[in-house]
Amino acid sequence: MPGQVVFEHEDLMRCRFAVSPLWETLAAVHTLFEPHRQGFHLPWLRTARLPEQVDLTPIRLLLPRPGYVPDFLTPPPDSPLTSFEDGIARLRATPPDRVDHELRLSLLAPHRRLPPATTEQLLSDPAATRDTMADLLTSCWNELVRPHWPRLRSLLDADIALRSRVLALEGLEALMTGLDDRLRWEGETLNMAGPSAPERLHLGHRGLVLMPSAFIWPELILISEEPWQPTLVYPARGVGDLWTPSGSPPEALAKVMGRTRALILTRLTAPETTRSLATRLDLAQATVSTNLIALRDAGLLESWRVGREVFYARSPLGSALVAELPQL
Structure with missing residues (x-):
């Protein structure tokens, strides 16, 4: 049975599009770890390199497949023009108790069975772990994503322009179901298939951020853990031609x-x-x-x-x- 995202009138009024350079950076790192997942980014993968001193092991531990990726790593953007620096500032401002909660959800999940020494290293000082992640993601942004950001941003902006046109001409149902084949709109409920689909999520007047991503394909991800604004990340159109x-x-x-x-x-x-x-x-x-x-x-x-x-x-x-x- 598909998961359900339940809208009320106030939620419909608070739906918006956004682009997150920080999200794209984390998704690019995920692609770097699992290059076999898709062929679209092979031209990028052939040139993607990090300095030898950059050890991504801590980030790899927080990108389980399957499993929960801590949401504090990619706080939903609070404006359409959020920069990478804005995203990193919000990451660094995450309270340590929120970091600790999300680290435990990810690292201590029953199916993971990580060595105690590994989890203890990350859980012993949540603030330090948070800052380490921010430093690593900044290195990844500078080396892997920033040189290509004009091209990536153009793709994401074009996707949003197309979706906005669909919304204006055909309405909300056409917009939502057109984002991905795994989405269906019924009444005021968005039905969603896939591993990240919630059983039943009431948006509670928080609205929904719609965020295209170049590196997420073939996944469809819903960020729903409070206190973050619910965010639906979907594959952007045109990724197949991104590096052509x-x-x-x-x-x-x-x-x-x-x-x-x-x-x-x-x-x-x-x-x-x-x-x-x-x-x-x-x-x-x-x-x-x-x-x-x-x-x-x-x-x-x-x-x-x-x-x-x-x-x-x-x-x-x-x-x-x-x-x-x-x-x-």
Whole structure:
């Protein structure tokens, strides 16, 4: 039987999207530990390196599979623009008694059976363990994630833009069920399949944070341990193309509309901003902007504004043209 997340009216009003650089860092470390879980990140894994003096053993002990990962390691972001530094500051501010409680939930779970000396080392001084984790995650951010953050952030922002558009045009049910195949919306209850699904969670007017992640696939994770705001972490769209080189557009299409416009049209597989697309294709923003507008004016792209950003996506005509390319 699937788990259930029960909403009330106040919870619906407090649903929001967020991005967490700290979460992505911990998820990237998890991928580093278990590279066999997915092939999407192989290009990243080939270059992911940490200095020899960085020992990730303490973090590895807190990433059991299966099992509970302490939530204090990734406090839900409190704003859409939370930085890594903001997340680490909240981690370091976690009260020692909360750290101790969550460490015990993870380390002393019956199925784990860790050596007493190992658990005692982490449990003897919760504040010191918390600070050690913060230091290690900072090293991982600087070496593994920060160099790629513009690319990762663009992917996550594009996912949120798409979901926001679905919410505006089709409503909450379409938004929730579109996040992942394991989610079903019934009345005011979100049914969720998977190992992290709660038996029955009442949000209690706390709302729900919806957070896309590049490194979480194929998992779907619900953070529900109080006092943290409930957070649903789901796989972002477009991860399969995250590390794909820009390459060359199909020659037949390039002859018709020019190489740059053909490249943009074929690589725009999900909504993106001018800035994110320019970063991904290694082109000047001015060049990308001019060509996006030309493709939109030709009816091959659509655009819409979210806050200060303008997002572009293929129109039905543009998608039909790309779909026919193998036959050209």
